[in-house]
Amino acid sequence: MPVEYVEFEAARQAKGLRMIVVPGIPSPWSEAAKGIFHVKRLPWKAVALDSNSDAMADWAKERSGPVAFFDDEPPRASWPQILLLAERLAPQPALLPADLRDRAQVFGLAHEICGEQGLIWERRLQGVHAGLTDAAGGFPKPVAEYLSGKYGYRAAEAARHPGRVVALLEMLAGILHAQRSAGSRFFFGDRLTAVDVYAATAMAMFKPLPPEQCPMMEFIRPTLEAMDAATSKALDPILLEHRDFIYHEFLELPLTL
Numbered sequence: 001m002p003v004e005y006v007e008f009e010a011a012r013q014a015k016g017l018r019m020i021v022v023p024g025i026p027s028p029w030s031e032a033a034k035g036i037f038h039v040k041r042l043p044w045k046a047v048a049l050d051s052n053s054d055a056m057a058d059w060a061k062e063r064s065g066p067v068a069f070f071d072d073e074p075p076r077a078s079w080p081q082i083l084l085l086a087e088r089l090a091p092q093p094a095l096l097p098a099d100l101r102d103r104a105q106v107f108g109l110a111h112e113i114c115g116e117q118g119l120i121w122e123r124r125l126q127g128v129h130a131g132l133t134d135a136a137g138g139f140p141k142p143v144a145e146y147l148s149g150k151y152g153y154r155a156a157e158a159a160r161h162p163g164r165v166v167a168l169l170e171m172l173a174g175i176l177h178a179q180r181s182a183g184s185r186f187f188f189g190d191r192l193t194a195v196d197v198y199a200a201t202a203m204a205m206f207k208p209l210p211p212e213q214c215p216m217m218e219f220i221r222p223t224l225e226a227m228d229a230a231t232s233k234a235l236d237p238i239l240l241e242h243r244d245f246i247y248h249e250f251l252e253l254p255l256t257l
């Protein structure tokens, strides 16, 4: 079932589960949250983010997506909050292990993908820096300027981003290789966890799914795919094989952007 989009005011007045999502691009934070709801068969309504809307910002306390709402509870804008809400509303299938040590590992890995200084955060800042400095592969300058103010770009830290992106890709690929040797196609244990969803959706920042599966604003695709030789080498095929496996077996295709 494709995602059902409704007008903002209708969503604000509704009960149940609603979520503001980023339209037009396969933004990993939004696509992961959508994927988690899909895996759990949670019914929900989507609202396209309009970061210029003061009324939407007043509701969401944010000008970014995703932001999830359940009934009259406060908005949830961070990936762990949204994951925990989904776990509460639909405990099965669980995307977090019950064992607390395992759960801590899954959360740790998820942070290294989604959180500040994690893979997609660093990758975005890498594209922002390239865009601001007219280097190859950056976001178009107005986009880079917009994102730089919003997501913690600091020129003094920009030298860190490329190496961190490479190291994180290598770390994730290393886990998948070890798991494959142990007979598993998943990041953790032998079944789907939230990390699989985050890692699969994160690949959009390197190699978005083809247009028939991911109909997006095509002008941004070359920016997402641009990478230097070291990043290209670190983008081990096992990461894209894992993405394809997770999308085909567990997530919804084509994406509804």
Ligand SMILES: N[C@@H](CCC(=O)N[C@@H](CS)C(=O)NCC(=O)O)C(=O)O
Pocket: 022, 027, 028, 029, 049, 051, 063, 064, 065, 066, 077, 078, 079, 080, 114, 150
């Ligand atoms: N708040 C989220 C991250 C949200 C985020 O980075 N959203 C970006 C994704 S590209 C966004 O909304 N971009 C569109 C915009 O800023 O207008 C979290 O920390 O889990």
